[in-house]
Amino acid sequence: MTDTVRILKDIVAGLPQTDGVMSAHLNPVEQVLCVDNVVNPTSLQAHLALLRWLDGLEIPDKMLDTIYLVKAELRYLHWLNYLNQRKPTQQEMIVPPIDVACIWHAHLLSPYRYYEDLLRLYPTSEHMLDYVFPLEKLHKVIASGYQIDLPSEITWLEYTGNEPYVLALNDITTRLVAFSCPWCSKQSEIQWETWARVKTQKGLSFRCQHCTAKCNADTLSGRRFLDDVALYRRDRTRFLAYIHLFLRI
Known part of the structure; x- marks a missing residue:
């Protein structure tokens, strides 16, 4: 019997144990394809709430909407530079501005390109590939009624040189x-x-x-x-x- 069939049968039967020890091929450390901690009701609810927020960012005026996205792309590069230079832990990472989160989310939808872009832009910064999209932090902002996380705003303004945390229409039309x-x-x-x-x-x-x-x-x-x-x-x-x-x- 192949390892694949054996693993599938074990999953159906439950987690097998030998003398109280979990089978090696189902060890959580080695179970690369396990998504239980990623795809669950809580994360799905948070993701749907985020998608609703991102959908609400669209501006009726197509030209202004295009400017908004192009500006957000540039601000996303500021975000990547922040992660590269400040090297915050996942817990220390600030909540990204929502327009930045929108571009980051889109970038992650193409894993190969995301991987390549980070290696090309930051060839000596292995930590850049360790960061996880902060879905939980963004969901907390949504749950709070979209209140801005003040420490995140302060850090963003300090790092970018007073680049607005919230990208407003006057910022994309006057600058x-x-x-x-x-x-x-x-x-x-x-x-x-x-x-x-x-x-x-x-x-x-x-x-x-x-x-x-x-x-x-x-x-x-x-x-x-x-x-x-x-x-x-x-x-x-x-x-x-x-x-x-x-x-x-």
Whole structure:
């Protein structure tokens, strides 16, 4: 009888014991596929409540909604940098802003890409792969009537340099977004609406304030790729996006 069939039969019959000791193949430490602590009524209720909260974030104005998501993506990078630099334990981790949690949740839906992105962005930070999405902490916020966790807000403001904890409409319509020109490498600022359109609509472009060169999604991603190549040439422990997992599969 194969180990797989034996394990399935043991699960159906209950947890077998030999002289009071659980069978080795059902040891919780080795039972990799056990999801009892992840999928249960409590976690499902928390997840459904979170999805309802995330659904409520959608803005009727499609352009504002796009800007909101593009801005949230950038704030998510601040969050990852916070985890990388501060190295909080899972218990010490602050409650992420809900827009950040939305992007993190979406990122985790593609485990291979999540794994690859973290290794590419933080090649020497093994702890980055240990963090678990804080579903329980977010559910506590929901249960409290969506009251902001004050210590989390203070830590976020202190780390990001007063980046708002709650992403409001006035923050995505009045502020400018800073970027590095892919041609002259100088820092420039443009309106969030322009930035969001360029990132989400094919063929749109804008001109750098300094060198007047045309910038679009292709030139921006091309610059990022060349930067990755330069980093790899200096440090062969790094790798390029979409390559690491392909070589391992």
